[in-house]
Amino acid sequence: MSEGVEWALHCCLDLTWLDPGTAAPAAKLAAFHGLPTAYLNKQLQALARDGIVTSTRGPRGGFRLARGPERITLMDVVTAIEGAEQAFRCTEIRGPSPKDPARDVYREPCLIDQAMRKAELAWRVELAGQTVADIKVQVERNAPDVPEHTRRWFADVQA
Amino acid sequence: MSEGVEWALHCCLDLTWLDPGTAAPAAKLAAFHGLPTAYLNKQLQALARDGIVTSTRGPRGGFRLARGPERITLMDVVTAIEGAEQAFRCTEIRGPSPKDPARDVYREPCLIDQAMRKAELAWRVELAGQTVADIKVQVERNAPDVPEHTRRWFADVQA
DNA sequence: GTCTGCATACTCGGATAAGAGCTGTCCGAGTAGCTTAGG
């Protein structure tokens, strides 16, 4: 899996702690996490294309969440970065060449495909069941200083 | 996900229908599914390294299952081809650079990592819960002609 | 007729290229705010 997913998730979490009405530029987000600015910008663009964040250009511009974090699932973020295609894709390789006379033996759907889809569905259900807000709440409980620490950093440091 | 997984799963299923005591060479398996022989051979080698199939060289040689299909899970096959590493791997990018004085704010484990692991675990559980024998039984119920069709093809055709 | 040695064909195994996708970088498009000059 692309590591852009990790970056995007962390950025979404950061954005929940910004001062209301402010946006975080890609440069600051990159500096905060020690990541290459331009490439992170590319990932954030992907989030913007899927309507997870909104982007504004010019001074005081940057990215902010397009909707409440309770309405952004981990699945949404993964899909935005990785694309919506299945990881396992059936290429229908059953049986000897398509010109085989007994080809109709394989009318029924491929059960290997179904089994893999079932597993991948379980993965997607788990991802769709957790929102950015859930993570936010857990962090605020486990490490109460992180939100303020983050907010302050984005408010003060000019990177 | 590598398409070698699909190839490997189909091959394992084929092997369950071979005449007892016989082995299927990579060339025949490749011809049966319309795949490049040499590359499929490489995937089968990966299965052999993980002890899922056994390989014998020379005439009448080839691959056969190393144990009963009820003891081969889909997880085993996926791990053999894709490796045992997690798809999502946390690189610990939380907070500003490691030399930040307030670094100890991030003592607690990364919750994004935990969330992603949880989802991936659900995927693995699903895969580990289905065996090649399960697929075999389902196919024999849904498409009763496939087993004999396959057995005959491997017994007769010299590819 | 039987045994032994050898040649042969077959198959896996690992080392070696080609291609695709992820990773990383750069510069142009667009915007907000400041500056400055005029009324």
Add this chain to the structure above:
DNA sequence: CCTAAGCTACTCGGACAGCTCTTATCCGAGTATGCAGAC
């Protein structure tokens, strides 16, 4: 003093290389089979 036009600085956005991993291929290592020749 107030207004407005222009300028500057800042930020996103998409187009352009580098690099790792998947895909694909080839040839050598090893083995069972069948044959030929000697006893």
